[in-house]
Amino acid sequence: MKVKKDYKHFYSSEIFILTVSGLFILFMQSCGTKDHAITQIAFNTIEIPKDFLFGDSQGLPIEIIDTINLEAKGNPPLTTVHDLAFLQDFFLLLDRRQGLLKFDNKASFLGKIGEMGEGPDEYTMPYAIHLDEKENVVLVADWEKRIVISYDFEGNFISSSQRLPGHPISFYKEDDTVLAVQETLNGTKEKPRQVLISSIEPKTLEVENRERPLYGYHSDYTIIHPIPRILSRVNNATLFYMPIIRGEMSSHRDRDTIFRKQEGRLTPEYLLHFIGFDNTLQLGISQVVMSDKIAFVRVVYDHRSYFVVIDLENNRPLIHLRQLFDQEMTDEMIPNPLDGDVFYSILRDHDSFPEINPQIIIYRLPSIEN
Numbered sequence: 213m214k215v216k217k218d219y220k221h222f223y224s225s226e227i228f229i230l231t232v233s234g235l236f237i238l239f240m241q242s243c244g245t246k247d248h249a250i251t252q253i254a255f256n257t258i259e260i261p262k263d264f265l266f267g268d269s270q271g272l273p274i275e276i277i278d279t280i281n282l283e284a285k286g287n288p289p290l291t292t293v294h295d296l297a298f299l300q301d302f303f304l305l306l307d308r309r310q311g312l313l314k315f316d317n318k319a320s321f322l323g324k325i326g327e328m329g330e331g332p333d334e335y336t337m338p339y340a341i342h343l344d345e346k347e348n349v350v351l352v353a354d355w356e357k358r359i360v361i362s363y364d365f366e367g368n369f370i371s372s373s374q375r376l377p378g379h380p381i382s383f384y385k386e387d388d389t390v391l392a393v394q395e396t397l398n399g400t401k402e403k404p405r406q407v408l409i410s411s412i413e414p415k416t417l418e419v420e421n422r423e424r425p426l427y428g429y430h431s432d433y434t435i436i437h438p439i440p441r442i443l444s445r446v447n448n449a450t451l452f453y454m455p456i457i458r459g460e461m462s463s464h465r466d467r468d469t470i471f472r473k474q475e476g477r478l479t480p481e482y483l484l485h486f487i488g489f490d491n492t493l494q495l496g497i498s499q500v501v502m503s504d505k506i507a508f509v510r511v512v513y514d515h516r517s518y519f520v521v522i523d524l525e526n527n528r529p530l531i532h533l534r535q536l537f538d539q540e541m542t543d544e545m546i547p548n549p550l551d552g553d554v555f556y557s558i559l560r561d562h563d564s565f566p567e568i569n570p571q572i573i574i575y576r577l578p579s580i581e582n
Contacts, residue, residue, distance in 0.1 A: 255481050256527045262488035265511065265518050269531040272521065275576040277554065280319045282569035287321045288313065290569045293544065293558050297343045297350070299365075304350060306341050312352055314367070319572075325367040326352060333369035335361055342383035342390060344414040351414060353380035353392060360392060360412055360419075373417040378408040386450065390414055452478060453500040468497050470507070482524065489513060503549035506530075506577075510546065519546065537573060544570070553577050 282290060282305075292308040302322060305313045312325040312335075327334050337356035344351065349370060352361045358379055362370040378394030385391075394408040411420040450473040466486040471478035489495050498517075499510035505525040511518045519533040519541045536545050537559055544558035553576050560570040 256524075257483045257485055258522055258524075258527050258529065259485050259487055260511070260520060260522075260529050262486070264529055265513070265520070265532055269534070272531065272533060272536060273578050274536075275578060276573060277576055278574040280315075280317075280572040280574070282315070282319050282571065284319045284321070287315075287319070287569060289567075293570070294339055295341045296548075296556065296572070297341055298550065299343065299345070302365075304341060304343070306338055306352075311335065311338055312341060312350070312363075314365075323367055325350060325363045325365075326361065326369065332372055333361070339380065340382045342385070342414075344390070347414050349414055351383065351390070351412065351417075353383065355379045355381065358394075360417055362414070362417055371417050373412065373419050376408075376410055376419065377421055378406070383412075392419075451481065451502060453497075453502070465496050466491070470500075470502075482527070484509070484522075486511075499543060499546060501546050501548055503547075503555070504552070508533075508546050510543065517541070517543075547577065550574065 280303075288307075288310050290305075290307045290310060293305060294308060295306040297304045302314055302316050304325065305315060307313060310324070311328050314322040314325055316322055326338075328336065330336065335352055335354040335357065337354060338352050339355040340353040342351040342353075343349075348365055349362045350365065352363070354361060356379070358376045360373040360376070360380065362372070364370060376392065376394055378396050380392045380394045382393045383390060384393060390412045392410045392412050394410065396406045396408065398405065409422050411422075412418075452471045452473065453468075466489060468484045469480050470482040470484070472481040484497070486495060493514040495513050496511075497509055498512050501508045502524075505523065507522040507524055509520045509522060511520055521530045521533060522528070523530045533541050535541060536557065539545070539559065539562075542560070544560070547555035547557055550556055554574065555577060556572055556574045558570050559573050561568055
């Protein structure tokens with residue numbers, strides 16, 4: 213099965229866009245100040261009450277399309293699946309311990325692409341991949357080396373990029389341009405960490421670094437990797453989730469923002485407002501996955517995780533997920549978009565000993581109504 217990611221976005225009035233853009237320019241000018249102030253004005257407000265999170269909720273309607281069992285004979289042991297990419301006759305899987313692996317559609321291991329190591333054709337901490345079918349290459353983002361490496365689909369090394377200004381955490385295709393999203397590692401209250409962006413030419417790996425952080429955004433986040441990622445494309449506009457962190461992860465934050473790119477900068481699109489939560493306890497969002505008009509959000513409250521499905525079109529939470537495929541929810545189980553209403557999740561057997569490789573469940577989500 214050939215699956216490709218398809219992203220669309222929400223439309224708002226032009227006058228309001230100009231108004232919020234002006235406010236966001238003021239925010240960008242204030243970046244780097246002690247208080248890191250931001251104007252919390254968005255086109256839409258989505259309220260998530262505490263009672264909704266703890267109340268009863270319906271299940272998530274699912275139509276299973278395919279199950280790929282990675283525990284086939286001869287397959288290497290897998291730990292954490294960072295990224296997946298599907299083509300017509302095979303798929304690529306990026307594993308934290310094993311690196312980039314190639315499988316056929318029956319989940320039989322075909323070989324490695326690249327190797328772990330310090331050499332110029334090797335990666336030390338691969339974190340994201342991007343397939344370019346036009347050039348028949350796969351790009352691998354090496355977080356530790358701060359470079360992008362390219363291989364052909366047979367696993368042969370092609371080239372490596374110059375050193376990036378930040379540590380790459382994800383790729384994003386914007387029209388004909390491949391963007392590498394990066395994080396800076398060090399930061400202080402006076403000069404926070406930043407999210408950076410560079411353009412990558414897939415064939416030559418020529419890098420064009422942007423002169424400023426990703427549309428002026430700064431972050432105090434002290435946890436490596438799970439910081440802002442470009443998320444989705446809805447109605448021909450690019451949608452981002454950028455958590456506004458004003459302190460440590462243990463702090464209470466009852467508001468978070470989903471932005472969209474507007475003329476080279478970010479403007480608030482959705483304000484997520486948590487209502488009725490104890491402000492002495494930890495509260496925050498640690499993961500967001502978005503596709504078309506639905507967002508899947510992992511909310512952390514009092515050191516526990518809660519998974520919420522949000523209807524972006526109608527600005528409301530739909531359901532909260534406690535289980536999926538008759539298992540307790542985990543990070544790997546959050547639906548990840550493949551093509552339109554088709555998603556995948558990673559499903560593990562946590563009771564097995566020794567631990568076995570997970571399954572990839574590919575499924576369709578029919579329209580969700582509350």
